[in-house]
Each structure stands twice: as C-alpha cells, then as structure tokens.
Amino acid sequence: MxxxxxxxxxxxxxxxxxxxxxxxxxxxxxxxxxxxxxxxxxxxxxxxxxxxxxxxxxxxxxxxxxxxxxxxxxxxxxxxxxxxxxxxxxxxxxxxxxxxxxxxxxxxxxxxxxxxxxxxxxxxxxxxxxxxxxxxxxxxxxxxxxxTAQAQERMARKHGTAKRTAPPPSTTRSGVMHMRRAPAYTYAMRVVGAKTNAFKIGWAFDFKQRARQLNHASMPDLGGLKYAPFSFHLWDTARQAYAMEQALLLRFDCLRHFANNEIVQGLKDDDLTTAWIAGVSGKL
The missing domain is CATH 3.10.590 (ph1033 like fold)
Structure with missing residues (x-):
C-alpha cells in the first residue's frame, strides 16, 4: 500500500x-x-x-x-x-x-x-x-x-450489472421513509386507442413495470387501451418523482379525466414536452 x-x-x-x-x-x-x-x-x-x-x-x-x-x-x-x-x-x-x-x-x-x-x-x-x-x-x-440516480443507472449499463429494483414493500415507518428516499421515476404514458390525445401521468420505482401492469389490466390485445411510455425522468428520491407528477397534474388540471384524475385528455405532445422540460429543471 x-x-x-x-x-x-x-x-x-x-x-x-x-x-x-x-x-x-x-x-x-x-x-x-x-x-x-x-x-x-x-x-x-x-x-x-x-x-x-x-x-x-x-x-x-x-x-x-x-x-x-x-x-x-x-x-x-x-x-x-x-x-x-x-x-x-x-x-x-x-x-x-x-x-x-x-x-x-x-x-x-x-x-x-x-x-x-x-x-x-x-x-x-x-x-x-x-x-x-x-x-x-x-x-x-x-x-x-x-x-445521483441517473449516474448509477449509467454505470450499471456500462458494467452490465443488474438494474435497480424497487425497494420491498413495507408498513413500518422506517421502511416507508426508506422507500420515499429511494430513486424513482416520473412518467407520462400515451393512452393509445383513446378517442382524443391522452396521457397518464404518474410516478413509479420502475416505469416499465408500471406500463406492463397497466396493459395487463387494460388488455390491449383484446381491443382495450394501450399504455406506451412517452416521457420519463429518474429522480434521486420518490419524493421528487411525486412532486413532479403533482406539478404536471396541476398544470393540466382542466384536462384531467373525471373518472381517472391521473389521465389528461386533449393534450398536445408539444405542450406536454414543454411542461416536462420545465418540470425536470424545477421551473414548473
């Protein structure tokens, strides 16, 4: 040494x-x-x-x-x-x-x-x-x-290591607080098959897994709606991911669907992209 x-x-x-x-x-x-x-x-x-x-x-x-x-x-x-x-x-x-x-x-x-x-x-x-x-x-x-979470993802891809998984569910106070501090995504998914241009906005520890869960329930292969990831951003903590989700939903409050307030309809791609960039930079 x-x-x-x-x-x-x-x-x-x-x-x-x-x-x-x-x-x-x-x-x-x-x-x-x-x-x-x-x-x-x-x-x-x-x-x-x-x-x-x-x-x-x-x-x-x-x-x-x-x-x-x-x-x-x-x-x-x-x-x-x-x-x-x-x-x-x-x-x-x-x-x-x-x-x-x-x-x-x-x-x-x-x-x-x-x-x-x-x-x-x-x-x-x-x-x-x-x-x-x-x-x-x-x-x-x-x-x-x-x-940062983004850097950890990049290094994992570089070395071919397993991707980060979501923290295990917990009902204890310390466990829930740990989950809030874990890296998480804010996501926007296009609702394919909707009558008007629509997006589901939310947050998840794994947005791809979330898309699979939504599609499993909607069964697009049988004519149901399909949820396709449109934009996503990885944050250092679930708190940050949730905060951006809420800021986006508030921004488009007048477009939220009455039956599911995480879905906004009649929203143009460019308008969502502009708001997304502002949300990532903390200016939303």
Whole structure:
C-alpha cells in the first residue's frame, strides 16, 4: 500500500470523489494507483481555501479505479469553482473509503519538502517517513457521497450489472421513509386507442413495470387501451418523482379525466414536452 498527496481547496463531509481538472491528470493518477493505495488531501495556501484549512492535512481517500464525473455527485460548490459555467474539476475517481484527520496538522509537520504543481493538479508519492507521520495521526472514517440516480443507472449499463429494483414493500415507518428516499421515476404514458390525445401521468420505482401492469389490466390485445411510455425522468428520491407528477397534474388540471384524475385528455405532445422540460429543471 502506497500513500500519495494532492492539494485541494477544502474538505467536505460527506466526501465526494477524488477530483481532477482534466482526464489527462486523472489518467496519470490511475497509472500510479494500485488497489488499496491512499491519497492524502492538503489544503492549498490560496484564498480559495478556507483559512482554517490552508496548508493543513485535512483527510485521506481510498480511491477506486472507477472513473466518474464530479457533478454526478452533489459536491459542495465554492465561489470560483465554476468558470464560464464549467466546473473546474469535472472528472474524478470513485472513492471506496475516506477519513478526516481531526488534528489537521500543518503540512510542514509532516514533510519538509516543497511540492510542485503536480501536487495541485495530480497526485505525488509520499516518502516512508511522511507516511509514518500520517499513520500516527487519528483517523475518523467519514460517510461518502453517492452518485445521483441517473449516474448509477449509467454505470450499471456500462458494467452490465443488474438494474435497480424497487425497494420491498413495507408498513413500518422506517421502511416507508426508506422507500420515499429511494430513486424513482416520473412518467407520462400515451393512452393509445383513446378517442382524443391522452396521457397518464404518474410516478413509479420502475416505469416499465408500471406500463406492463397497466396493459395487463387494460388488455390491449383484446381491443382495450394501450399504455406506451412517452416521457420519463429518474429522480434521486420518490419524493421528487411525486412532486413532479403533482406539478404536471396541476398544470393540466382542466384536462384531467373525471373518472381517472391521473389521465389528461386533449393534450398536445408539444405542450406536454414543454411542461416536462420545465418540470425536470424545477421551473414548473
């Protein structure tokens, strides 16, 4: 196991990915890192770093070889983190574990050498004597930030892993609260076979499974209506999915069917698409 050092603008808990300004610097780190290696984070001396963190050893990460996009995590942004709308450290490596160092010693107490730009952009190996001083400090394990639901879906597709399933039903308070925090979709399904253009708007942990359930009940093969997914959006929590569903139904309240208030009729595709985009961006 080897230790490396990198300089950062601060240390936040929960802990996000190990971030880099370019994919080149990330790839360079990947070439050096081996399973189990640690990266020590030290606050820069610049104004971008909070004064209490400047020049101090803040924390330790155990990165994985999994490349990620930094903004796939809800990282805490500071003034100056964005330039012309672009995040300065867009790429990163997923972390397996992370520790804060409550003592936060000055870097000069750990090492007497000067670290070059490589330590600000990438990672630099530490000497055995420096590692010994780091290991002698108190380590406090911290919670890791999790990627957004959309990012988890993308990574699952990339690695060919099983797709996320809905949480098991529960009647306990803790179980219900857990379900509310689970990722879920807002969906709009076209009601094929209706006399006028109509959509069913709702939310579900698995919108494809929901479509199968609806079609099983309506039996389109025997002349019934068919529910075909038109738009869907994956949210980090069921609360968010439900909130967008309700905002859409309120937007089209005058078009809701008297027998099923989750179905809106006489709605144009373009009008639904416009409202959908606004709902996803939180402007509905």
């Amino acid at each position: 080897k230790f490396f050092l990198t300089k950062v603008w601060g240390w936040d808990v929960p802990v996000g990915p190990l971030q880099f300004s370019t994919s080149g610097w990330r790839d360079n780190a990947l070439r050096q890192l081996e399973p189990g290696d640690r990266v020590v984070l030290v606050g820069t001396m610049g104004n971008q770093t909070p004064e209490v963190m400047r020049g101090r050893v803040l924390g330790i990460m155990k990165p994985s070889p999994e490349p990620v996009m930094s903004l796939d995590f809800k990282v805490k942004a500071r003034p100056g983190d964005f330039v012309d709308g672009e995040y300065k450290w867009p790429v990163g490596l997923m972390n397996l574990r992370a520790w804060s160092l409550p003592e936060r010693p000055k870097l000069t107490e750990i090492s007497d050498r000067k670290f070059s730009m490589d330590a600000a952009q990438g990672i630099v190996p530490l000497a055995d004597s420096e590692v010994a001083r780091i290991e002698a400090l108190e380590w406090s394990e911290e919670k890791l930030l999790q990627p």
